[in-house]
Amino acid sequence: MSFLDHLEELRWHIVRSAIAIVVIAIAAFLLVDFVWGVVILGPSKIDFITYQYLCDLAVKLETPALCISELSFEIQSRDMTGQFTMHILTSVVLGFVLAFPYVFWEIWRFVSPGLYPKERNAARGATFFVSLLFLSGVLFGYFIVAPLSINFLGNYKVDAAILNEFDIISYVNTLTMLVLACGLMFQLPIVVYFLAKSGLITDVTMKTYRKHSIVVILIVSAIITPPDVISQLLISFPMMFLYEVGIFVARFVSRKRKEDLA
Structure with a gap:
């Protein structure tokens, strides 16, 4: 295929991916009561499943501090277009998240013909594992990192006289x-x-640079999270765990490479 033919092929993969995202985004936009009342604003409500589970755990462990019984903040819209803009944004984000497996599959369909048969065999199941890890990360972020971060930031006060009233744009972006x-x-x-x-x-390389990786993970976590220690640590710990998982993955792959070369 010529360069222009490759561009044409890529264009159709992008178009099909965009259509999938838009279709799901439109459905999310129309299901505003569920998407906003349950999904988006869920972590801002005290009856959210994560808070309920922590309270149940607090009773079992006899540790009242684990129970989150109050979220002392309010969400407001101070921009005339704020609610409408956030409605569109959340619909698109939800469309991307739910359509991610299909979008990655389309990308893989474009890339895989350019690989050698051995490379395609090595990457077999890539769509499944990439989608599984992405959706697992999204669920972890939604049910663990986001509610705990929102609870910390929402209840944090430097003085009792200062009320926490957050703009809807700030809440959705966070x-x-x-x-x-x-x-x-x-x-x-x-x-x-x-x-x-x-x-x-x-x-061996990953083990050698394990200490360096911890520093890098903390820096990356600080960049991609709100400016609070809780959010940074909640993302850092899983990343450190995944780094250790990566060591086992690299060890397995290295052994396979040696067996193939033998």
Whole structure:
């Protein structure tokens, strides 16, 4: 295929991906009561499943401090177009999240013909594992990182006289940033797999630079999260765990490479 033919092929993959995102986004836009009342504003309500689970756990462990019984903040819209803009934004984000497996599949369909048969076999199941890790990260971000971060930031006060009244834009941006960041961070084992497959890293290399990785993870977490320690740590710990998982992945790939070369 010529360069222009490749561009034409890529264009149709992008168009089909965009259509999938738009269709789901339109459905999310129309289901405003559920999307906003349950999904988007869920972490801002005391009856959210994460808070309820923590209260149940507090009773079992006899540790009242675990129970989140109050969220002392209000969400307002101070911009005339604020609610409408956030309605569109959240619909598009939800469309992207739900359509992600299909979007990645379309990208893979465009990339895979350019790979050698051995490379395609090595990447078999890529769509499934990438989608699984992304959706797992999104769920982790939504049910763990986001509610705990929102609780910390919403209840934090330097003085009792200062009321926490957040703009809807700030709330939605914080929620989507945390959720999508977790979804992307959970791709670390996949990245390690392909780097190890190409021989760029090994499990020995990752062990050698483990301490350096902790510093990098803390810096990245500080950049992609709101300016609070709780959010940073909630993302840092899973990333450190995934780094350790990556070491096992690299070790497995390195052994397979040695067996193939033997």
